[in-house]
Amino acid sequence: MYKRVLAVLACLVGVWAACPTGITPCTCREETAGRIMECSSVSSSDQLLTVFSQDIAETTFQYFQIVKLSGRCTLEKVPANVFGDCTFMFVWFGQTDVVTVDPNAFEGNELTMLELTFADANKMTSYPFESLADLHSLYKFFVSNSLIDTITHFGAAPNLTQVSITGSKVSTISPDAFADLGRLSRLDLHDNPLTVIEDGWFASSSSEPWVLYLDDCSINDISAGAFSGSLPTGIYLGGNDLTSISEATFRAVLENMASASEAGELTHYIDFKQNPLVCDCDLQWVATSTTLLPFVRNAVCSNGDVKGTDIADLPEDFFAAC
Numbered sequence: 300m301y302k303r304v305l306a307v308l309a310c311l312v313g314v315w316a317a318c319p320t321g322i323t324p325c326t327c328r329e330e331t332a333g334r335i336m337e338c339s340s341v342s343s344s345d346q347l348l349t350v351f352s353q354d355i356a357e358t359t360f361q362y363f364q365i366v367k368l369s370g371r372c373t374l375e376k377v378p379a380n381v382f383g384d385c386t387f388m389f390v391w392f393g394q395t396d397v398v399t400v401d402p403n404a405f406e407g408n409e410l411t412m413l414e415l416t417f418a419d420a421n422k423m424t425s426y427p428f429e430s431l432a433d434l435h436s437l438y439k440f441f442v443s444n445s446l447i448d449t450i451t452h453f454g455a456a457p458n459l460t461q462v463s464i465t466g467s468k469v470s471t472i473s474p475d476a477f478a479d480l481g482r483l484s485r486l487d488l489h490d491n492p493l494t495v496i497e498d499g500w501f502a503s504s505s506s507e508p509w510v511l512y513l514d515d516c517s518i519n520d521i522s523a524g525a526f527s528g529s530l531p532t533g534i535y536l537g538g539n540d541l542t543s544i545s546e547a548t549f550r551a552v553l554e555n556m557a558s559a560s561e562a563g564e565l566t567h568y569i570d571f572k573q574n575p576l577v578c579d580c581d582l583q584w585v586a587t588s589t590t591l592l593p594f595v596r597n598a599v600c601s602n603g604d605v606k607g608t609d610i611a612d613l614p615e616d617f618f619a620a621c
């Protein structure tokens with residue numbers, strides 16, 4: 300048994316081919332998880348293109364990494380066909396000065412790339428989201444701390460499950476931007492100046508239960524048509540500026556959560572922690588509903604006698620005069 304495990308391991312390790320040479324300033328190393336191409340020392344896109352125009356015998360890699368432990372990588376753009384004939388599964392651009400990414404940047408990686416990350420991309424002003432449709436295997440797309448202010452339509456990436464654009468400058472989302480992501484299960488946009496959520500921004504056709512993270516976005520209004528199609532089964536709205544829980548916006552979402560939960564499906568809730576909610580007659584619809592209230596969490600009044608009281612704990616006669 301032990302021998303057989305060893306044989307299988309040896310076989311797996313054997314799959315990872317030897318590292319190429321002559322790829323300075325990139326380096327390559329082999330680990331049990333696969334071959335890692337480490338390019339933290341590149342200083343321009345031309346230099347990166349030069350590395351990948353070498354004659355590399357074994358073109359299948361698992362990891363591409365730029366990770367700066369200190370300072371920044373001065374790579375300024377990701378050009379078309381940046382990896383030449385090489386393919387990767389996990390691609391990580393960290394702490395770069397990348398402003399733009401070519402729509403054809405990852406040509407050749409359509410069936411290999413699983414994760415694409417631009418961490419601390421604090422010069423990036425936009426991303427060609429439409430082109431993600433070409434990456435058929437991609438399940439995770441992450442951008443953090445960018446200058447992106449507008450999220451435009453995401454191409455129909457068939458396996459894209461997790462999308463995260465956080466700590467950026469997003470204030471506008473094109474209607475139906477995420478509507479063609481059929482497997483979306485987690486959308487994280489926390490820490491962006493979204494302020495007002497408009498109709499169609501979170502229209503979805505996902506076949507999966509999906510959860511939306513909108514914490515710390517200075518949101519003061521969410522329009523009635525913000526959610527449509529496949530409704531989220533969890534919404535995290537902590538640390539925003541909402542003063543009410545609008546029935547027009549949230550009734551359908553909460554009813555959907557209640558029926559999904561009834562059907563035994565995994566359901567989250569809507570989290571309102573740290574919002575300046577004003578408790579008055581406008582909240583009666585949800586505060587007095589035994590079916591919907593369980594899906595509202597941390598909704599605490601900020602006004603008058605009930606300041607500090609969770610809407611689930613309001614006095615019985617609170618809505619008597621409504």
Ligand SMILES: *[C@@H]1O[C@H](CO)[C@@H](O)[C@H](O)[C@H]1NC(C)=O
Pocket residue numbers: 410435436437458
């Ligand atoms: C998409 O995901 C499914 C299930 O996770 C997998 O079987 C399939 O191979 C993936 N498609 C591609 C093109 O990677």
